Amino acid sequence: MEERQQKLLKEIVESYIKTVKPVGSKSLCEKLKCSSATIRNEMATLEEMGLLEKNHISSGRIPSEKGYRYYVENLMKPKELTGEDVLKLQTIFSNRDLQLSDAINQCVEIISEITNYTSIVLGKKSHQNTLQQVSIIPLKEDKIVALVCTDQGMVQNRQFTLPAHVRMEEIVKTSEIINKMLIGTPIDEVSTRLEYDIKPIISKRIEQYESVYHIFMEAFQNFATNMQENIHFSGKHKLIEKPEYDNVEEIRKITSKFEDEDLIKKIEEKKGSKGINIYIGEENEFDPNVTVIKTTYHYHGEEGTIAIIGPKRMEYDRVVGLLSYINENLNDEK
């Protein structure tokens, strides 16, 4: 592609991102140092290539999805974060006493605030966590709380009512056995080890071992579930405040989608490459009118996805810059 065409495309994309108005040939004369007629010719060829679109036969051009993609891959320069923004993020990252999950959640709030788009963190998993301790706390009546804590300090708890004939001591004894044998086991292998290592042992010593086994089994499964179901949004309203959302139906549609957890999870499931992934319009499965930019973090035993949702005319340079920074700072080097 010729250089002037590239420059033209770049100008059109950036102008449209800024103004949301189809861009006409006249407005670019100065920047490209040629007449509107010349620009119209070039525009026509860019349109033939599928990089530009017209709303109606005679209004300015807007970038097509293919146009955005070309822009993202060839023309855009990620923007460096401002010192101010870096500072905001660093204060979160460096707060060592903040539970990691909370830190990430706060991080997403900041992202939404500085980008002005909707952002999500989701799919938190903890499979690099290992078991640190199981605790049983007896309550009154036949109730207990079972706690699971990992080496990274994640804690989940679940309440149980003891089945008839199961005595407290048996539960406690089992928890001690688990603590003796399974500490250091990756958290997502615990269920398996529980079945193959622990069950045979307690079956010899405990009468109602099936019930006891089930309690611990559920406690660990609860851990896995709670970890994965976590979806944290920030700035839902930012998206619908963009001027492209100028009709009621469209807003309702997107608002419903925000509440559809299964759909949100699709954002996470879509496998991309390392680093930053960009899904423009039809490329993403969430909504054909938005762009999703996401990255993953693997940090202190927790992993998850951070995604930003904005209109297709997203400020790619700023968002990519920001997510790159986060991606670099939130990944343990191997």
Add this chain to the structure above:
Amino acid sequence: MEERQQKLLKEIVESYIKTVKPVGSKSLCEKLKCSSATIRNEMATLEEMGLLEKNHISSGRIPSEKGYRYYVENLMKPKELTGEDVLKLQTIFSNRDLQLSDAINQCVEIISEITNYTSIVLGKKSHQNTLQQVSIIPLKEDKIVALVCTDQGMVQNRQFTLPAHVRMEEIVKTSEIINKMLIGTPIDEVSTRLEYDIKPIISKRIEQYESVYHIFMEAFQNFATNMQENIHFSGKHKLIEKPEYDNVEEIRKITSKFEDEDLIKKIEEKKGSKGINIYIGEENEFDPNVTVIKTTYHYHGEEGTIAIIGPKRMEYDRVVGLLSYINENLNDEK
């Protein structure tokens, strides 16, 4: 107020709730067994009383806020729940192993589903909980997790990095002292007791007692904070799908409000009477175009508010019926 006027108001309110269309005099002839002219006369007097309004000089009447209030207080009969709905709610209430908070959250989902309005649970507090156990779990390096568990099985945890010169044994010893002395203390008194009972003791035995004291202090404050900040929404989209939300600005406004936690909390703070409280339009501080109906629950040591947000033409009879049921079933008798 004359009986016929009451009946007229009732019909108008109920018709408007159903159809969202201003109701004209003709449409009510049959129900009231008189001519449209008579009805027009009565309407005029109801309007003078401030119970009805007109959009423009000549379109049917709609109820004013005062009209809704009169309806709610004098004309409406709360609707009994259907057996089906009762069943749905009972399955939640009767699941004894569900953490109460989770049960309430699920409850709110159901409420939103069966009413088709937005619902919230908020302001969960735990001041009837008493301390059951404090646990310290050491992690690698100088990190620890401090756990607080109440007699009702609520658990909160917080991670700390030990300050220099503070040894693990000192923390553990302190936690033992707390467990010996403070078990059974109402959870919101623990901070005070920590200062007046525990601090003097450890100051004699532990060198860096100020640091140790601070860790536990923070752990308990963390408990209080986490308990109170909890806001759980369900069905945000239900409200904006109502036909009165037919313009973009209005939808954006309400969506922003949904994300404003301080504003949401005002719903809880507004003190009302026991039982069900109804705030119509200007009467609530959330948004003058909606009605908020709320009730509180005090159940197994947890208390909080459940609120339903809908348009002013809310189906008061159904919602009040539902919330009454919940109010009855979710309050320990004194």
Add this chain to the structure above:
DNA sequence: CCTAGCACCTATTTTATGCAAGTGCTAAAT
């Protein structure tokens, strides 16, 4: 290869018009 000029499109805004729904008032009926 670039540019000026002009005919031509199409969306948007403005203006005009007719129609539907409902009211208020007056006068007659009960």
Add this chain to the structure above:
DNA sequence: ATTTAGCACTTGCATAAAATAGGTGCTAGG
């Protein structure tokens, strides 16, 4: 003293017609 019928009048809404603005494509000349 109420209730009702009749009618003039008001307003909103929908539809159509006209004017406007922004921009294009093409042609011809530099």
